[in-house]
Amino acid sequence: MTTSSRDQPRLPPLTPDVLDDEQRALYDRITGGPRGVAPQGGVPLVGPDGQLSGPFGPMLLNPPIGDALQELGATLRYRGRLPDSARELVILCVAAHHGSDVExxxxxxxxxxxxxxxxxxxxxxxxxxxxxxxxxxxxAARTALALMTHGDLEDDEFTAVREVIGPGGVFEVTALVGYYTLLSLQLRLFRRDTRDLG
Known part of the structure; x- marks a missing residue:
């Protein structure tokens, strides 16, 4: 039987001095975008050695996909139409469901x-x-929880939430659940705990 340690990162240190040109361009887009100036809650975006914290370091492994992913995240966080409180509550629902301490x-x-x-x-x-x-x-939270536990909403549930947040809001919640579920899985897979980054 194979053992696994949740405390050992599964990536080499991706400090700015080891990045190739494509990785460095993505690093600069992440740190120079809205995340670089907006509050990041309880976790710094960049650690003392220059590494990107949380889910952003792994995005450098494949810059074309990482760039699309970080841009989707920036769109959801900074250009979505749900109230900030609804968006953040949905993200907490995803973090709790997946046990994502970082998120x-x-x-x-x-x-x-x-x-x-x-x-x-x-x-x-x-x-x-x-x-x-x-x-x-x-x-928004009820929609997120239903999607994560049942993968769907019953017709009456859909009608009820649509009346409150509209069809566009329901769509946005599904995008938030999908994006933050992806980040939670990547954080777990790559052992991206931020305690050593800031």
Missing amino acids: WRVHEPLALAAGVDPADVETVRAGGTPTRGAPADVA
Whole structure:
């Protein structure tokens, strides 16, 4: 039987001095974009040695895909139409569902700053369904939880959330769930804990 350690990173250090030109261009787009100036919650974007934290380091392994992925993430975070509180609550639902400590550490302070009720944050942390927030927050979170637990919404559930956040909001929630699920899986696979980065 093979053993695995969750404490050992599975990537070589991707510091700026070892990056090729394509990787360095992507590094510069990530650090020079909105993530480089906007708050990142409880985790720095760049560690003391210059490595990108969390999910961004692995994106450098394949710059064409990494660039598309980071651009999707930037679009979801900075150009989506859901209220910030609804978006951040959805991300916390995904982080809790997948046990992604990194995503939780980044997005919990962002959720609280966006006005998510602290009781709802604790409910999500415990695996429950939030009920205290604004109707859009609750509808978005319920949609996310249904997608992760059942992979779908019943017709009456779909109608109920569509009335609150609209069809575009439902679409945005599915994109958030898909993107942050992907990041959570990559963080786990590559053992990307940020405690050594900042």
